[in-house]
Amino acid sequence: MKRVLTAISNAFSRVTGKNAGSQTVSEGARAVVSPRTSDYTPQATFDVKKCDLHRLEEGPPERVELTREQGLHYYRTMQTVRRMELKADQLYKQKIIRGFCHLYDGQEACAMGIEAAINPTDHVITAYRAHGYTYTRGGSVQKILAELTGRKGGIAKGKGGSMHMYAPNFYGGNGIVGAQVPLGAGIALACKYQGNGQVCVALYGDGAANQGQIFESFNMAALWKLPCIFVCENNKYGMGTSVERSSASTDYFRRGDFVPGLRVDGMDVLCVREATKFAADHCRAGKGPILMELQTYRYHGHSMSDPGVGYRTREEVQEVRSKSDPITMLKDRMLSNSMAAVEEFKEIDTEIRKEIEEAALFATTDPEPALDDLCSHIFHNEPPLEVRGTNPWSKLQSIS
């Protein structure tokens, strides 16, 4: 019976290109739950939206394989990011997190899809909406939350804060809009120079897309055939300014002009993964840079200081949440193809909730950095130096 239902729902997916199957599978099918994983569909094929192409003859595949294992992993990762961001929201409202805090909820499929398509030895750099990437690149929830609360156990020892988190092969976390893009091209230059076959994913938003330095980066990356994947996360608003009000052309995937581009459904983790694989292959083949525009959405305002409703309607936010949520989309796909049970997702959610609570506890109880550490890390590999404090009699120490 289950096999028949699976075949029907696969057929629906093929025809409509969406997970429409989930709406038509009867309730009875969902109630049939087997505890043995061998009863679940180990792998299924899904249709993803076709990518619009710029200066490319062909694009990434439109039929995508997903294994049960991958699906559960993507679900877990995206849900962890989602819950982590919501916890950060809570801590900020309690004034335990201060300063700037730009949350990523809604955009999880971008970070997960990209990470699923590249290697840990590849490189990623983004702007200030960075908590999701810090996690997918290997930072723990504990270290991320503790950085937000400014404790010594934070990923940057409390010195960086929300916008300045780093991890191996993850170069932040950058506060100045657009500045991270030339940095990404530079990382790509180092990859080519060292001949290591690695690529760099350099992310920026729709607000940054008009920055001159981005076009300068496109030019040099193309000229020198740097293995750089430029990614525009288009969440439709640069702070309070919609794309129509900031950009003479909102076809961000075409803005690279001579750089080939693709426009990708950024709410679908599989679409992002395939597009990124395609882009990485392009770069590794020595063809030079490529540009991906991920169409995505942020549920929160620009930052915790922005209510996010002055420039868009609550209805719009609700609509995206109910129709295009990346986590729901993945879960529905897996359920309607019997790749996992509802209980399994619930269990994962429970585990994540526990992980987040424990991390938050650490983040609120870990001590603040020691004052001795105030001046450390000004330089790298330097003998200790004396640093002037607030007055001439205050002589502080800096250790590398």
Place this chain on the structure above:
Amino acid sequence: MDEELERDERVFLLGEEVAQYDGAYKVSRGLWKKYGDQRIIDTPITEMGFTGIAVGAAMAGLRPICEFMTFNFSMQAIDQVINSAAKTCYMSAGLQSVPIVFRGPNGSSAGVAAQHSQCFAAWYGHCPGLKVVSPWSAEDARGLLKAAIRDDNPVVFLENELMYGVPFEMSEESQSKDFTIPIGKAKVERQGSHVTLVAHSRYVSHCLDAAAVLSKEGVECEVVNLRSIRPLDMECIEASVMKTNHLVTVEGGWPQFGVGAEICARIMEGPAFNYLDAPVTRVSGVDIPMPYAKILEDNSVPQIKDIIFTVKKTLNI
């Protein structure tokens, strides 16, 4: 800004989120509703470009107010501020003027970390062709901004995010539509006889607070509010030093090549040097990029206790 927009139709405001969002810090609230798209312009996030556009508009007869969401972002556009705005009157031998105001919050805030906390008073104060002001009180902000907008030269107007929410008493005179404060003149906010404290912007408050504490111990501080960084009102500082014989400068920015360093040099070059009973001392931000964690940030900028400590060391008490 509202009054100056009303008074002169060549004045307009451009910057990020200044129009429909009512300003990132709500400084331009209501202006777009009142004056519309032509005079209150939302720009894309492209500082180098829109600053150049603003300077060009100033060259062609308009009087732009170019807002930087914070002065940290002005670094993206600093070439336009210095090379296109500041130097042009000189390079053209007076033929081409650039009546523009660059304004926005400067210096440290609360928990915004290294890339968003720098003080640019010393950087802009270094350049001939610019006027640079740094208001402290509401009266300062009002009078100096009007003066800056009416000035035919490029003025860098350094506001402070933490001061936006601080209320001040204002005289009736200072609330009039034509109230301006001359650029280049400091103000003595508190009279004293034992030591001169010189500061700009937020740290004037710190100096007044320190003075209140020291007064209880019998030390009377004279507090000078610089108001302008360039031109620097050395006459006011010298007159005070010749009275008190001691000088302590206070600033949020880094010490090396800072506002205090310049004041020290000029004191030595002028008449007040011979009146000093002790070397001039500077209280400044700690010489590090701004850390995020609260305890570290609090200890990276001058605190009232640092000013009190420095005064006592200077007075040898």
